[in-house]
Amino acid sequence: MHISEGVLSAPVLLAGGGVSLLGTWVGLRRLDYDHLITAATLASAFFVGSLVHVPLGPSSVHLLLNGLLGMILGWAAFPCILVALLLQALLFQFGGITVLGVNTMNVAVPALLCRFLLAGHVRAGGRRAAVAGFLGGAGAVLGTALMAALSVAFTDEGFADAARLIVVAHVPVMLIEGFVTMFAVGALARTHPTILGLGDGFRPAASKEVTPC
Template sequence: MHISEGVLSWPVLAGGAALGVSGVVIGLRRLDYEKLVSAAFVASAFFVASLIHVPVGPSSAHLILNGFVAVLLGWAAFPAIFTALLLQAVLFSYGGITVLGLNTFNMAFPAVLCSLLFFPLLARPGMRRAAGAFCCGAFSVAGAVLLTALSLSWTNEGFALSAKILFVAHIPVMLAEGVLTVLMFSFVHKVRPDILKFF
């Protein structure tokens, strides 16, 4: 869920913007123009995936796939997610400009962290790879929702209940994203294993 503009307090917004911008700068430094074209395509796919709804239990949720983007792009996930979120703000008014830095950090940081942590597992064959991919998918979403909930509760203690509801409501989404990431990773590993070693 996107935090709308005008909700968070300025220390939270400024801190988030500083962290988000640092991530984007690190990500851009690692991209030459050839990789930049690939990152743009992954950002487009991430944007399109956010429009796709998959059934989760009795309800449905839109995909996030920040974990999968970080598996493909590493640190370059920061600029890719930043761009996709900027386009969501411009084209649909989801999120916004003042929360852009914070939302980028919230989505990209847990994903990049997971991709670095579970990278050794992803390189192994069989069940260990599946476990690594599941952790990347599930913990990236969990981290993103946790950071969003924390941004709310650091703004004002009145948001504590909203933050808790937000987190609990996303637990099924975390599991679904974990399962999808395992299956997507194994598909890409079969079809184009070279792109998984891209970054």
């Protein structure tokens, strides 16, 4: 979601910028450049999905797809989300440059946490992967809404009502993205499981070799 320019305090802006800078650095180092097309495709999906937004006080409501990005990209979700948000700020004036770090942090951190918490269930495939996909899609949106609400709440106590409204307004988005991610993860688990079995970035998990006695 896009928090507008001129809303957040300097400490919140600096904290968001620092987290996003660190996450982007780690993401670029762990990204396998043989899979840039996959990363670019997901970044494009995030870019397009979040273009259709409804203004809501100091923020806005729109599709995110950050749970799907987190499930597949891991740390690489940071640079993908950063680039998409930067282009939206420059081309469409969504969000802004000074709040770019906070907006990136609010979207990418929950996506990465869902990856860490649910990766094992996704790799298991079958029904577990589908359920994990739903939880990842819905959980990432919930995490983003909570972080955006905290960002504005820490800036000014007068934004408390707006912060609560941000969370409540994203409940329908949570359900929609939960089902979208569930079907996407379920399909990938059946047709292209290597994507869901990747380690951080795009490094496949090492297979176990049986050593003869």
